[in-house]
Amino acid sequence: MTIVAPHITKQPSPPAPVARTKRSRKLRDNLTGHAFLIGAVVCFALFMWFPMIRGIVMSFQRTRRGETTWVGWDNYTRIVADPSFWIAWKNTFVFTLLALVLGYLLPFFVAILLNELRHFKGYLRILVYLPVMLPPASALFLFKYYAYDPSDAGLFNAILKVLHLPTSEWMQSPGMTIPAMVIASTWMNMGGAVLIYLASLQNIPGELYEAAELDGAGVARRIWNVTIPQTRLILALLAMLQIVATMQLFIEPLILANGAGTQDSATSVAYLIYQHGFFQNDLNGAAALGVIMLLVLAAFSAVYVRLTTKQD
Amino acid sequence: MTRTLISQAQLRRGRGRFLYWAVLAVVVLGFTLVFLGPLYWMVTGALKSGQEIAQTPPTLWPRDPELRNYADAWNNLDLAKLMFNTFYYAAGAVFFQLVFDTAAAYALSKLRPAFGNVILAAMLATLMIPAMVLIVPQYVTAIDLPIVHVNLLDSPWAIWLPLVANAFNIFLLKRFFDSIPEDLIAAAQVDGASPLRTLWSIILPMSRPILGVVSIFAVTAVWKDFLWPKLVMPSPETRTLSVGIYAFSGGTPQNVVIAASVIAAIPTVIIFLVFQRNIMSGLTTGSLKG
């Protein structure tokens, strides 16, 4: 994605003034430059760079009764030996994959659809964005209490009953836990993505569609040959953001499943970090799990960079 | 009207026209059900008694609508305070991100001080690191800030400062500033303008769309964040809406929680409806070019 400043007619640049002494000017420029950077750099140092190192250090330590000792790989062996460890990773990956299919592709097609409709434009856009207006916890309580109520008093089950379809216990049924979280998460989050797609769709030059149509391309072909290539960058960017966001799955299990859900069916890696750190009083173990997650994402982003640079 | 996927002409002809109206009807109806339906259920559900909500099949309209849940929610959960906190944190987040990230992106794009590239690389390296990975060391840092030894818990700085460390914003802003012609800045310098003056009177006025985008992202980040504010704002007086409602849910009947959610959503929805043109155009004409 590039954001480009409005085009400005170039003015002829006047000849550069003669520098008094080159070195002192350079020093001054450097100082000014760093002065502008300082705010952001301090924040990055405090809340990104330093915690990264600190997280790694913590993962090899253990703090008990106010005393910190080095414990080697103990925290890692303990974290990996936790029976929930692999389940949490599996759940997180399944959620990420399902969310890619539903939460990532759906907004794109919704945006294409909305872009074609010439009536009720504003109304439809507001509708899609409405759930984003709810505090995330509220949206999830709505699903938890009403939609996913496992009894027949639940909204979804009542609808399924009317349609004579089998009802589900939703969050209580291990097989449905993750799909149910994906549905809720997509409903409450898709508004933002739809708007961004709509924005980029409007920048596609109409002539391209015209040309494709003259070549005899149908709707599907036109999407494939014009829409997708034209929005390729934004699609790639949102894919990355979406994956990073879904890997952090936390509030959905916390609220919809009251935590781990049925036999860990909702436990995510992020929830496990929270559980170790703040339920089991094991900040060091949680830090180790954080480092493992960091490595997995680093590997993932290496692959991502490989793939995207190859295409260019 | 610009040409989109399907040509206007095609939609005006017989079959295309029929299809268009059919699709439109389905979409309008479907979207209303999917997006407005749950909200209707929410508003009316909170009017029902505990007994009625547990009843099969559920009632479409509450039998004896009672406002008790709404009254309880408003009285028992200090909603006004929570809303104020959330908007206050969001306003601060916008302000600090605009100031620090714009300044940094400007320095990296135009002033290019020594080691600028190293700093930029170190910032971009954090782009793929989700908040969750660093939550524990970040939390430990916020409790006891290195060197100065200040505890940031329950202080809005604990929300504002980490949000400034946003590589994505700096990347967006820098890309935008990069596209502003160098000559323009050189011309200003000849006129004796200081870097600050150049940023203020040349760069910023041209950057409104991108500043709008950054602001929207900042507000959304505060609005959507949950675990971080839950950890660093442990007192009931400093909570955000989302965290407050969650904490409230532990000791409250479900319908009252839903009623609180409805009330909490009202100001945001109103703000959105009032500013929707600006927000939409911020996102659209912010020329997010694919």
Add this chain to the structure above:
Amino acid sequence: MSTPQYRKVAALALVTGLGLSLVGCSTKSDDDSGTDAAGKTTITVDCQPVGAQKELLANWNADVAAFEKDNPNITIKSVSVGEQCNNPPDFTARLAGGTMTDVFYGYMTDLQQVLDSGQAMDITGLVSKDTIPTWDSVDPALKEVFTDGGKLYAVPVKNYSMGLVYNKTLFKKAGLDPANPPRTWADVRTAAKKISALGGGIAGFSEYSAGNTGGWHFTAELYSQGGDVLSEDGKKAAFNTPQGKQVLQNLKDMRYGDNSMGSRQLLQWGDLLTNAGAGKVGMFIGAPDATQAIVSQFQGKYEDWAMGPMPGQDGPAKATLGGGEGYFFKKGLSDDQVKAGLKWLAYQKLTPGKGQLDYVRAKPQNYPVGLPQPLLFTNGSEAQKQELDLRKANANVDTANFAVFEQNPVPIKGEPRNAQAIYAVLDSAMSGVLTNPNANIDELLKTAETKVNQLQAAGS
């Protein structure tokens, strides 16, 4: 500068001003010594009732005012930490951040965690009859819970034991005798079947399985079977036994054999009580004050509820879970501050006729007097007699509702070490048996055992 830019400057200035002024407000004045020049001692105390608990809050504030009048040298600063005074993750976060109040609330199960955080203060030398007049009457078993290595770290202020809470109205409707609650798990099962047959989404018996409450109740039910959670040295899990299996089997039989537990599971504290308040729960395991929460927080009615003893497998329960609360002291307080804190606790929590034991004041309020709680004082002690007399004289709930519970005492057993972490693990076994018709009980317990063993190995 063009006009729009002026506007922007103005907006920025406004935001900055707003920011600075508010930051100014939130800056806390930290006075470490807690004693000012005039010799006034200030302490902060948490667990002040929240605004929703109007009468409790008013009582608390009145107590603070009265106490400060009696002790002009002491200033109490009250802090409310939310609906639940101790929500495990928030509690952990406060401990880690050192943001607890000077005198802070904790469960009996929290001692280990407070010690681990390095925030506990040894108050052994300061607690005596001088600071807490009723101290010698306080049940030694409760003091023991807050003692580690011969040192006392907290003052107990509430103690409860669990039994079977049941809805009399539903009992009557189902043709059961409301004066004769089930005494064994088999009786519970029969009664649950009858109650759930009333239909309308009523659960005959309801049980937790999330938010640590599942593990908490598993422990209580395991005790009723005569089992234990940890081995004697506290290092290994001891619940993967026939007793542990029986607990889960009982629940599985009711949930899927009889379908008498309703379809809503994965419940935690508030969820079950919401359903109970709505009249959809026949029986559940709980402490006497669960009825108070049902009424004051969850829109229920006192008349509906009564309590019997903890059921046993083939006869009376072998034991029941007891738990409670106390106040810890933050490390680094001055002696004066600790003494001030102790005096406050003595006044508000441990004096019959005052504070939480002021039954005359509580009688007309929407809070129950007459519950067989808080069980703070030793049997036969002077303080116990006073407290009991006052309670009887001012009871506003029918004490008959709790008679069966009181007349059939079951041995009380405390919670295991590191309880909250263990409860989180056991939630999974409970949720398994309550939501999966094909759950394998042996496997559930085996997994939980592995996890708890790891936890204990890491914690020691």
